[in-house]
Amino acid sequence: MKPESTPDHLDCIIIGAGIAGLLAATMLNRANMSVRILDKGRGLGGRMATRRQDGAVFDHGAQFFTVRDKRFAPWVAEWCERGLVKTWYELGDAGNHYRGEPGMTAIAKHLATGLDIRKQAHVERTTFTDGQWQVFVGDGEILTASHLLITAPVPQALALLDAGHVKLSRSDDDALRAITFHRCIAALAILDRPSDITAHQGALVLTGEPIQWISDNHRKGISILVPSVTIHSTPSFAEEHWDVDDSVRLPKLLEAASEHLGAHVVSYQGHRWGFSQPLGSFHEEAFVDPQRRLAIAGDGLTGGRVEGAALSGLAAAEALIRLINPTRTAASV
Numbered sequence: 001m002k003p004e005s006t007p008d009h010l011d012c013i014i015i016g017a018g019i020a021g022l023l024a025a026t027m028l029n030r031a032n033m034s035v036r037i038l039d040k041g042r043g044l045g046g047r048m049a050t051r052r053q054d055g056a057v058f059d060h061g062a063q064f065f066t067v068r069d070k071r072f073a074p075w076v077a078e079w080c081e082r083g084l085v086k087t088w089y090e091l092g093d094a095g096n097h098y099r100g101e102p103g104m105t106a107i108a109k110h111l112a113t114g115l116d117i118r119k120q121a122h123v124e125r126t127t128f129t130d131g132q133w134q135v136f137v138g139d140g141e142i143l144t145a146s147h148l149l150i151t152a153p154v155p156q157a158l159a160l161l162d163a164g165h166v167k168l169s170r171s172d173d174d175a176l177r178a179i180t181f182h183r184c185i186a187a188l189a190i191l192d193r194p195s196d197i198t199a200h201q202g203a204l205v206l207t208g209e210p211i212q213w214i215s216d217n218h219r220k221g222i223s224i225l226v227p228s229v230t231i232h233s234t235p236s237f238a239e240e241h242w243d244v245d246d247s248v249r250l251p252k253l254l255e256a257a258s259e260h261l262g263a264h265v266v267s268y269q270g271h272r273w274g275f276s277q278p279l280g281s282f283h284e285e286a287f288v289d290p291q292r293r294l295a296i297a298g299d300g301l302t303g304g305r306v307e308g309a310a311l312s313g314l315a316a317a318e319a320l321i322r323l324i325n326p327t328r329t330a331a332s333v
């Protein structure tokens with residue numbers, strides 16, 4: 001049975017407005033649940049992030065996504081139809097590499113339409129008392145809900161539960177704590193002309209140190225007016241330079257990239273990603289505690305990537321909907 005929802009009390013609170021949280025909220029909304037998303041960021045989309053600077057556009061988190069699962073395919077087909085997603089390049093068995101139009105955040109902005117979302121709402125802890133969830137936001141607000149879905153990267157999700165003294169079973173706790181993440185340092189550079197990276201419409205995978213990926217955002221089709229590149233470091237460079245100043249570490253990345261660029265860097269900025277790629281996964285697409293109506297979802301559960309995060313969010317939504325009505329599934333909503 002669906003618990004009563006009042007203006008002050010929500011059916012579900014979702015922490016995180018990345019792809020996992022946004023897709024889950026969409027499905028829960030369609031199942032007539034009152035849902036609010038809280039995200040600490042100023043923008044939407046989490047690691048599907050786009051930044052604009054001096055006329056240049058950078059996707060500085062996820063660069064592309066692929067579609068392998070038939071549950072994700074209809075969403076992407078709809079986004080393509082709406083012009084929010086385009087094929088960036090195709091690569092053999094890996095198939096279409098999709099990008100957002102005009103950047104990765106386009107998808108999040110579209111999904112957010114009609115959802116109840118609070119940005120810049122940093123959740124500090126979550127407690128479970130008298131059969132309800134209490135969510136404590138940094139500005140002092142306390143929200144309550146019957147269901148809680150946390151889509152922050154797994155270590156951050158566990159920290160929120162720890163802070164509220166919410167204990168999971170030993171085996172679930174061990175399995176979730178085993179999921180750790182690589183880090184990544186991104187250098188975002190404006191160039192005086194498009195780079196020499198012409199293969200795959202400006203996508204270059206590198207295997208050595210200190211760079212693992214360069215995107216030419218102009219050739220990609222997102223930075224039309226101003227040539228720019230996004231450079232992602234290897235995990236080991238990020239570890240070694242995590243607390244080093246941008247003025248020291250970014251020139252190292254730019255120097256290493258110069259042989260591929262063939263253009264001059266006009267200006268640059270950086271971004272630190274504490275959670276780029278998960279190491280490990282959970283044995284289910286989402287963690288669900290039916291007794292407390294708690295779910296944890298996101299890319300860490302499914303081994304990473306945009307599609308994995310999307311499937312995890314959808315799986316969490318389906319499980320929460322089933323708790324209210326066991327005969328109903330997200331697919332039938």
Ligand SMILES: Cc1cc2nc3c(=O)[nH]c(=O)nc-3n(C[C@H](O)[C@H](O)[C@H](O)COP(=O)(O)OP(=O)(O)OC[C@H]3O[C@@H](n4cnc5c(N)ncnc54)[C@H](O)[C@@H]3O)c2cc1C
Binds near residue numbers: 123275276304
């Ligand atoms: C550098 C980099 C490159 C990548 N490249 C690719 C790629 O090319 N292809 C691909 O498929 N994937 C790529 N990924 C991975 C992809 O971005 C992620 O798998 C996916 O976006 C994760 O979505 P999510 O919803 O699980 O989490 P997120 O997008 O991280 O969303 C979680 C949200 O939770 C919020 N949050 C966290 N803690 C709190 C709190 N306490 N209170 C409130 N809000 C909180 C965050 O602000 C965030 O918005 C890349 C990631 C990075 C960082």
